[in-house]
Amino acid sequence: MTMRDDELRSRVTAAFEWHFGQRPTHVVRAPGRVNLIGEHTDYNDGFVLPCAIGPSTMVAISGRSDRQVHILATDFGDATDIFDLEHIVSSEQGWANYVRGMVNALQLAGFELQGANLAVAGNIPKGAGLSSSASLEVAVGQAMLTLRGTDIDRTRLAQIAQAAECDFVGTQCGIMDQLISAQGKAAHALLIDCRTLSLTDAPVPADLAIMIVHSGVTRGLVEGHYNERRRQCETAAKAMGVAALRDADMAMLTAAKLDPATHNRARHVISENRRTIEAAAALEKGDLERLGTLMAESHQSMRDDFEITVPAIDRLVDILQKAIGREGGARMTGGGFGGACVALMPTSRIPDVRAAVESGYQTPDGSMPMILLETAGPGVHVMG
Numbered sequence: 122m123t124m125r126d127d128e129l130r131s132r133v134t135a136a137f138e139w140h141f142g143q144r145p146t147h148v149v150r151a152p153g154r155v156n157l158i159g160e161h162t163d164y165n166d167g168f169v170l171p172c173a174i175g176p177s178t179m180v181a182i183s184g185r186s187d188r189q190v191h192i193l194a195t196d197f198g199d200a201t202d203i204f205d206l207e208h209i210v211s212s213e214q215g216w217a218n219y220v221r222g223m224v225n226a227l228q229l230a231g232f233e234l235q236g237a238n239l240a241v242a243g244n245i246p247k248g249a250g251l252s253s254s255a256s257l258e259v260a261v262g263q264a265m266l267t268l269r270g271t272d273i274d275r276t277r278l279a280q281i282a283q284a285a286e287c288d289f290v291g292t293q294c295g296i297m298d299q300l301i302s303a304q305g306k307a308a309h310a311l312l313i314d315c316r317t318l319s320l321t322d323a324p325v326p327a328d329l330a331i332m333i334v335h336s337g338v339t340r341g342l343v344e345g346h347y348n349e350r351r352r353q354c355e356t357a358a359k360a361m362g363v364a365a366l367r368d369a370d371m372a373m374l375t376a377a378k379l380d381p382a383t384h385n386r387a388r389h390v391i392s393e394n395r396r397t398i399e400a401a402a403a404l405e406k407g408d409l410e411r412l413g414t415l416m417a418e419s420h421q422s423m424r425d426d427f428e429i430t431v432p433a434i435d436r437l438v439d440i441l442q443k444a445i446g447r448e449g450g451a452r453m454t455g456g457g458f459g460g461a462c463v464a465l466m467p468t469s470r471i472p473d474v475r476a477a478v479e480s481g482y483q484t485p486d487g488s489m490p491m492i493l494l495e496t497a498g499p500g501v502h503v504m505g
């Protein structure tokens with residue numbers, strides 16, 4: 122267990138004991154993720170290349186003899202929530218809906234649950250596009266099932282978590298975040314085919330650094346933009362007569378004569394799918410120059426065609442790309458409109474790339490950006 126996990130585990134356990142006056146029977150950990158490439162492709166049945174990271178959400182749990190669920194959220198000022206398993210409705214506390222939604226979705230999927238006490242704590246920076254909410258859903262789901270001794274296939278767990286987010290929280294997200302939080306693998310990124318949900322291992326060499334830089338522009342109120350992009354993609358697929366943009370190519374796009382915005386959205390997805398598959402191959406070959414070119418093209422496509430970057434992120438990516446040169450690459454990661462950038466480079470380059478970011482970029486409030494150095498980690502697990 123890393124020091125970071127140790128600290129978080131002590132924190133969630135202490136909070137549980139203080140609030141509920143008993144020891145938890147289990148602690149479950151579900152990681153955040155960083156997507157190396159393949160953005161807004163998941164809900165188009167396409168390809169993504171994420172890996173699970175060190176920061177995570179932990180849930181401490183014990184059973185109750187009634188049908189209630191009591192929650193303590195340590196990261197939201199020790200806010201609490203109580204609901205009944207027989208009647209789960211939306212809460213006014215945003216964070217609580219991830220828990221309520223997940224519990225509701227498990228029951229809708231036919232799982233028998235019991236009342237529970239839960240404490241939640243996490244160390245994934247919020248609003249950074251590193252999937253703190255997906256990790257919360259996955260951790261809660263695994264914890265509720267572990268309490269009953271019920272086994273679940275991890276991909277199924279991710280699908281239920283995605284349903285919670287789409288149907289209960291209201292973001293029409295794809296499967297990537299929940300699936301990598303559930304299925305992540307140490308020292309590997311996963312090339313995920315979001316149509317078949319097949320997972321292909323993409324080993325991350327030990328001397329390749331995964332640097333995550335938070336722009337300091339927090340993502341807020343992005344559901345509207347996100348859902349709009351998704352609708353535009355569906356419109357484009359329909360106009361081309363295909364089930365999803367995964368099935369379209371550039372010739373079909375040209376022939377479809379879509380309005381400029383819809384055309385550009387579709388062009389991003391079609392080109393991003395191709396780049397993602399190629400990036401997995403470049404990673405395997407250790408071809409960092411090609412990987413960097415694909416990451417640069419991905420960022421440009423998110424900026425110009427999908428229009429989900431913001432000027433501060435474009436500046437940060439530019440600084441990272443110039444510092445890294447041909448030995449890797451950088452791009453915005455996640456849903457967009459703020460959040461973090463991911464950069465890949467040989468570990469030997471970390472000090473000078475870090476120095477370039479620290480001297481060349483300031484967050485909107487004038488502070489130094491948060492820089493994380495991550496290795497690909499495992500997916501959800503019950504802590505021993």
Ligand code: GLA
Nearest residue numbers: 160161294295296297455456
């Ligand atoms: C968010 C969603 C994912 C995915 C990404 C963009 O993280 O939750 O499903 O669509 O945006 O790639």
